[in-house]
Amino acid sequence: MLGRQSAITVLALIVLALAACAEKPAYEDPSLPIDVRAHDLLTRMTLEEKVSQTRYDAPAIPRLGIPAYNWWSEALHGVARAGKATVFPQAIGLAATFDDSLMHSVATAISDEARAKHAAFVRRGRRDIYQGLTFFSPNINIFRDPRWGRGQETYGEDPMLTSRMGVAFVRGMQGDDPHWLKTLATAKHYAVHDGPEPARHSMSMDPSEQDLWSTYLPAFESTVHAGAASVMCAYSAFRGTPDCASDVLLDTILRGRMGFGGYVVSDCWALNDFFKQHHFTDSQVKAAALALKAGTDLNCGDSYPKLVDVVNQGLATEAEVDTAVLRLLKARLRLGLFADSGVVPWDTIPYDVVASPAHRALALRAARESIVLLKNDGVLPLSKSLGTVAVIGPDARAYDVLVGEYNGTPVAWSYPVKGIRKVLAPSGGRVVYAVGSELADGVKRLIRIPADRLAPSGDGETGRQGDRGTAGGRRDSGVRQPSGGPPASGTGSAPGVRSSGLRGQYFDNIDFTGAPAFTRVDSVIDFTWLDDTPVTGLLADSFAVRWTGRLTAPVSGVYRIGFTAMNRAKVWFQDSLRLDYADRHVPQKRTFDVRLEADRSYLIGIDYSNYGPNPEAHLVWAVPGRNLAGEALAAARQADAVVLVLGLSPSLVGEENDVELPGFNHGDRTILGLPAPQQALLEKVAALGKPTVLVLMSGSALAVPWAAEHVDAIVQAWYPGEAGGEALADMLFGDVNPSGRLPVTVYRSVKDLPPFRDYDMDGRTYRYFEGAPLYPFGYGLSYTTFAYANLRVPAQLNGGAGDGAAAAGGTATDSVVVDVTNTGERAGDEVVQLYVAHPDARFRVPIRALKDFKRIHLAAGETRTVRFALDAAALSVVDPEGKTVLLPGAVTISVGGEQPGQAVRAATTGVVSRTVRISP
Numbered sequence: 045m046l047g048r049q050s051a052i053t054v055l056a057l058i059v060l061a062l063a064a065c066a067e068k069p070a071y072e073d074p075s076l077p078i079d080v081r082a083h084d085l086l087t088r089m090t091l092e093e094k095v096s097q098t099r100y101d102a103p104a105i106p107r108l109g110i111p112a113y114n115w116w117s118e119a120l121h122g123v124a125r126a127g128k129a130t131v132f133p134q135a136i137g138l139a140a141t142f143d144d145s146l147m148h149s150v151a152t153a154i155s156d157e158a159r160a161k162h163a164a165f166v167r168r169g170r171r172d173i174y175q176g177l178t179f180f181s182p183n184i185n186i187f188r189d190p191r192w193g194r195g196q197e198t199y200g201e202d203p204m205l206t207s208r209m210g211v212a213f214v215r216g217m218q219g220d221d222p223h224w225l226k227t228l229a230t231a232k233h234y235a236v237h238d239g240p241e242p243a244r245h246s247m248s249m250d251p252s253e254q255d256l257w258s259t260y261l262p263a264f265e266s267t268v269h270a271g272a273a274s275v276m277c278a279y280s281a282f283r284g285t286p287d288c289a290s291d292v293l294l295d296t297i298l299r300g301r302m303g304f305g306g307y308v309v310s311d312c313w314a315l316n317d318f319f320k321q322h323h324f325t326d327s328q329v330k331a332a333a334l335a336l337k338a339g340t341d342l343n344c345g346d347s348y349p350k351l352v353d354v355v356n357q358g359l360a361t362e363a364e365v366d367t368a369v370l371r372l373l374k375a376r377l378r379l380g381l382f383a384d385s386g387v388v389p390w391d392t393i394p395y396d397v398v399a400s401p402a403h404r405a406l407a408l409r410a411a412r413e414s415i416v417l418l419k420n421d422g423v424l425p426l427s428k429s430l431g432t433v434a435v436i437g438p439d440a441r442a443y444d445v446l447v448g449e450y451n452g453t454p455v456a457w458s459y460p461v462k463g464i465r466k467v468l469a470p471s472g473g474r475v476v477y478a479v480g481s482e483l484a485d486g487v488k489r490l491i492r493i494p495a496d497r498l499a500p501s502g503d504g505e506t507g508r509q510g511d512r513g514t515a516g517g518r519r520d521s522g523v524r525q526p527s528g529g530p531p532a533s534g535t536g537s538a539p540g541v542r543s544s545g546l547r548g549q550y551f552d553n554i555d556f557t558g559a560p561a562f563t564r565v566d567s568v569i570d571f572t573w574l575d576d577t578p579v580t581g582l583l584a585d586s587f588a589v590r591w592t593g594r595l596t597a598p599v600s601g602v603y604r605i606g607f608t609a610m611n612r613a614k615v616w617f618q619d620s621l622r623l624d625y626a627d628r629h630v631p632q633k634r635t636f637d638v639r640l641e642a643d644r645s646y647l648i649g650i651d652y653s654n655y656g657p658n659p660e661a662h663l664v665w666a667v668p669g670r671n672l673a674g675e676a677l678a679a680a681r682q683a684d685a686v687v688l689v690l691g692l693s694p695s696l697v698g699e700e701n702d703v704e705l706p707g708f709n710h711g712d713r714t715i716l717g718l719p720a721p722q723q724a725l726l727e728k729v730a731a732l733g734k735p736t737v738l739v740l741m742s743g744s745a746l747a748v749p750w751a752a753e754h755v756d757a758i759v760q761a762w763y764p765g766e767a768g769g770e771a772l773a774d775m776l777f778g779d780v781n782p783s784g785r786l787p788v789t790v791y792r793s794v795k796d797l798p799p800f801r802d803y804d805m806d807g808r809t810y811r812y813f814e815g816a817p818l819y820p821f822g823y824g825l826s827y828t829t830f831a832y833a834n835l836r837v838p839a840q841l842n843g844g845a846g847d848g849a850a851a852a853g854g855t856a857t858d859s860v861v862v863d864v865t866n867t868g869e870r871a872g873d874e875v876v877q878l879y880v881a882h883p884d885a886r887f888r889v890p891i892r893a894l895k896d897f898k899r900i901h902l903a904a905g906e907t908r909t910v911r912f913a914l915d916a917a918a919l920s921v922v923d924p925e926g927k928t929v930l931l932p933g934a935v936t937i938s939v940g941g942e943q944p945g946q947a948v949r950a951a952t953t954g955v956v957s958r959t960v961r962i963s964p
């Protein structure tokens with residue numbers, strides 16, 4: 045057998061021979077093998093050109109016909125940050141479906157939209173961030189602690205569920221063609237990376253070998269075996285070495301034991317943490333050398349241009365650069381990103397698939413399946429003949445809790461208020477809405493500043509210090525107006541017509557140079573441009589807007605004024621600069637507080653520059669002096685039933701942010717319950733004695749023990765995506781039978797948890813938590829009941845080699861069979877769950893572990909026989925040395941609609957168990 049270097053030499057000779065007799069370079073011939081094409085292209089590149097391709101924003105190499113390419117795109121639950129797209133439930137909500145077939149369909153829809161959008165961008169000459177085909181998704185970290193803000197991006201706390209959902213996502217994104225990739229999925233954040241957010245750049249994780257291989261790595265191994273073409277190494281360190289410089293993680297485990305053959309990309313600017321946070325090295329040059337040599341092929345950041353210096357200083361070789369570049373070239377060639385137009389099967393996907401009716405229907409189905417019914421004392425389903433329903437809460441009409449984080453921009457969306465109104469409208473029912481409380485202490489829900497509170501400025505009045513006015517613009521003739529956006533589109537008046545609103549000068553550049561392309565009055569500043577931009581009408585074009593005018597307050601008091609935008613923005617108020625946005629390519633939501641007097645007008649000016657996809661601009665405020673609780677109680681008193689929509693928000697909890705409030709710490713939580721203002725509202729409304737349903741909107745578990753005792757029904761709705769309000773209403777009024785299951789444990793208090801920074805799994809998740817949860821992993825109620833009977837398990841399971849190593853994914857040798865009956869009067873979906881426990885284990889093992897699940901639909905009275913195959917992997921455990929082994933002795937097999945030992949659902953549901961033995 046040829047050694048690796050010899051094989052490369054032979055391949056290089058083949059490449060040279062082919063090139064010598066070909067009319068065009070081998071790399072441009074799509075009929076040749078990918079390896080041959082990639083090696084041919086590599087041999088034609090200089091060191092500087094090779095290095096240029098190892099950065100996420102790789103420049104073009106015109107002499108070789110290599111176009112520019114930006115490797116950074118997002119698709120966690122829909123194509124993100126690239127304009128119009130279907131927005132599915134946040135990842136944690138998708139996990140709650142326990143439906144990997146649905147997950148595959150969702151990922152297939154996302155990749156359809158991704159291909160169509162990329163083609164549209166390229167046709168218009170755009171190759172910027174968020175416009176490519178290489179996606180930094182899925183997030184398959186284990187949600188080991190509910191305090192972690194980014195847990196919403198994961199598939200929950202269980203390695204098996206995370207593996208199944210991650211594999212389905214990868215396969216749906218990458219397609220099933222043996223030669224071409226549809227899009228490229230990136231499993232992240234490798235390997236042990238689960239908060240706290242404020243410490244993610246400096247922490248070093250040192251889990252035991254057992255926890256590493258039984259909890260943190262299984263999902264990565266599963267997605268790698270499923271063909272994931274990329275893996276992202278995390279900010280954190282592993283046993284003292286930054287993840288992106290760890291030979292153990294990247295070489296020994298990932299490429300060695302797991303057999304990964306794709307490319308590794310760093311988390312964005314993680315290499316700078318080597319010397320700024322971890323103090324592992326003292327310079328960017330050394331950081332780049334360490335990462336390259338360990339196997340980090342692509343730098344999301346600005347460190348890899350230093351690789352030229354790295355090679356010249358002898359810190360790494362050009363051959364090591366070649367290894368990285370070759371992996372990247374193969375990925376681009378497999379995506380058909382060079383001379384393959386018309387050859388790749390995915391090129392024929394039409395643009396009208398983006399946000400299509402079929403994809404919206406899929407988003408609705410996913411949202412319906414994700415909703416978990418936690419409690420029901422008989423109040424649900426609500427009657428459609430109710431005269432008045434009060435919908436109360438700061439999350440009841442909030443856009444951000446629908447779309448979550450890492451989201452796209454939907455064409456249409458449904459709030460809970462809207463969904464409930466739609467259901468009640470045919471019978472003449474009425475919905476009264478009240479916000480009820482602040483989101484958290486000092487965190488107000490902001491609404492757009494209405495047109496009647498804005499007025500165009502006169503000459504020389506701009507609100508912008510030093511601005512003496514600008515030249516008049518040409519007439520706005522035939523320019524397409526902006527698309528609608530959250531929460532509603534702004535409108536423009538004809539140039540020269542004075543009306544309510546702000547005067548907007550629109551420029552065809554980002555620097556406000558020259559005369560404006562046109563000037564108009566915008567009645568409100570509330571824009572999300574979807575497929576076009578206001579100046580040239582081109583998708584994701586670069587432009588700038590300068591809005592000027594006056595603002596008038598309706599009442600005296602302290603106002604919170606905010607502006608949300610992409611890219612750059614500056615806001616002046618009374619000639620004072622109040623907000624100054626940096627370039628971040630993500631929506632930035634900044635606010636300032638100012639005291640305003642009623643009926644006095646104040647100068648305001650905004651400079652907004654956009655370059656890249658998904659432009660948006662929203663001028664919002666919170667008006668002081670409202671008695672939010674009083675408004676809510678008044679609404680509840682006149683209602684026949686109350687729906688309280690409470691919870692969290694991505695503005696509070698998520699990826700590292702600036703929020704530091706009671707209960708919240710820079711993206712993480714410090715408590716598990718509702719924020720104090722919402723808890724107070726809940727207790728006041730419940731005291732009225734009305735039939736009350738509590739709907740929780742969040743990306744993680746909320747501890748609501750008070751509500752569990754005092755409220756009639758509790759629903760976990762997650763961040764449900766664009767169709768969330770409609771899906772929720774369908775469930776509340778019985779058109780849909782709830783079927784979601786918890787992908788996380790709902791603890792009663794933060795006191796139930798070990799320290800956040802402790803990565804030992806003892807006391808964490810249902811697999812190791814010995815206390816009594818409020819609601820257990822896998823739990824969820826239905827409007828019907830299910831019974832389990834006739835569990836059949838072989839009395840003696842075939843353990844093969846006994847204590848020897850068990851091959852993951854081994855051949856299925858035994859079957860578990862059970863009969864499931866719908867004993868109620870409604871059709872419904874049941875999630876049949878199989879758990880395994882090892883009561884005779886001689887070392888620490890999980891209390892129980894999910895090993896398989898099936899979602900089935902049963903008509904009222906129907907019985908179905910469900911079969912599970914048990915293989916070596918399902919029967920194995922991980923020993924203290926990190927080895928996967930089969931232990932002879934007792935093993936308990938349990939099947940049901942929830943965990944064994946957690947009698948929370950109705951007694952008629954049941955869990956059936958049997959203890960058998962594994963033979964040596």
